Amino acid sequence: MKKPVLGLILGGVLGVFDGLSALISAPEVSPQIGQIVAGSTFKGLLAGALIGWVSRRVRTLGAGILWGGLIGLFFAALITLMQKLSGEPVYYWEIMLPGAIVGTIVGYATFRYQEGRQPAKA
C-alpha cells in the first residue's frame, strides 16, 4: 500500500471518530452531528492523503510529525473559516486543536509505514 493511500484511510477513519467526539466536547452541536462527521471525514481524507504524500519526501520522523500537524491544522483552519463565512458559531479550539493532533498521528503513522516493494517484472 502506498503512503498516500494509508494516509487517506487513516485520516478518514480518524476523521469519523474526531467528528463524533464533538458530541462529548460540544454537546450543543448534536443536531448537526451528521454534517460534522461528514465534514470531519472529508477533511481527514484530504489531509491524510496529503500527509501521506509528504511523508514520502521527509527524511526524519520529527519532520513527518511536524508536517502532519501543520497540514492537519491547515485543513482544520479551513473548516473554521468556512464556519465563519457562513455565519455559524465557530469552534476554533474544538476544531483546530484536534485537527492538528490527528494530523501528527497520521504523519507519524505514514512516516513509519514501510511501503512494499513492487515485484520485479520479467
Place this chain on the structure above:
Amino acid sequence: MLTHLEAVARDPDFEHPRYTLGPVIAGGGMGVVYRARDRLLDRDVAIKLVPAVGSDPVLGTRLEQEARILARLDHPGLVPVHDLGRLADGRAYYVMRLVEGERLDQNLAVTPSLPERLRLFLRILEPVAFAHAKGIVHRDLKPANIMVGPFGEVLVLDWGIAKLRGPAQDPPPTTGATGPGVTGAGAVLGTAGFMAPEQALGRSATVDERADVYALGAILRDLLRGHPSPPRPLLAIRDRAMAVAPESRYASVQALAAEVSRFLNGQVVEAYRESPLERVGRFLARHRIAVTLILAYLVMRLALLLLARR
C-alpha cells in the same frame, strides 16, 4: 652485556627478501606479533612467529594451523592472512593484515551506552557465526582477543587454538606451560572465566560451537558489568548463553544474535518470561511516540470537554 645478549636471543633473525621486522605489538606463549613492512607491496603488515627462546616445536605446528584456518575465513571481521613460512632456524611465521584499534576491554571504558555496547556485541557475533558455518570453533573468545577499529569495526583475533569440526583436529598438546590457559600436559585449551565447562574438563572432542556461545555469554557478562541495573531480559540471555549444559544454551551464535536483536528492537526475548505489566511497559516503550500522540489527543479532548462544561 647481558641485556644485549637477551635481546639478541629474543629478537628473531628475520632476514627476509620481502619483509622488514618492526617493534613487538603483542606477545604471548603461543607467539609474538610484530609490526612489519612489506617492501614488495609497500604496506605495513603484522607478522606472528613462534617465540625465539625455548619454544616448544608443537607451537610451530599450531601457528601453521592457525594461519591455514584464518586463510579459509574471508570475512570483514577476520584478519586476512597474506603469507606463511619458516625462518632459517625452522621457526614458523605468518603474515597478516596490520590491525589498528583497541582491545574490547579498553573500548568498553569509553562506550558507556548499553545499546551501543549491544550493537558492538552483535558485530562480534558475525565473524564467529561465519567461522562456525565454515566448521571452525574459536575456543578462546575473550575481550582481549577482540579488536575494535577506529570506525567501530570489529575483528576477532587469535585463532591459535581454533578447532576444525571433525575428529582428531587438535594439534598435540604442548609439553610446557607456554601460554595462558594451556595446561602443561592435558588438553585443556582456553582461558579461565570464558572457557565452557566442557572445555575446562578437557573434553576437547565434544567441544563444538556452543563452547563459543558460552564464551560470548561471558563477554556479554563483561559488557553488562558496571551498568547500574541491567535489564532482566539481558541477564536472562546471558544466563542462557552461559548455561553449564551445552544443550541448555543457544544452539548457535545466530540464535544468540537474534535474541539480542529482539531485545534491541523492543521485542519479546525468548529466554525471559515477562510479566503482563512488563509486556505493557515494553509495548509502551516501543511505541512511545504513537502513545504520546494519542494521549495528547485524549487529554486535549478532555480539556475541551471540561472547558465546555464550565
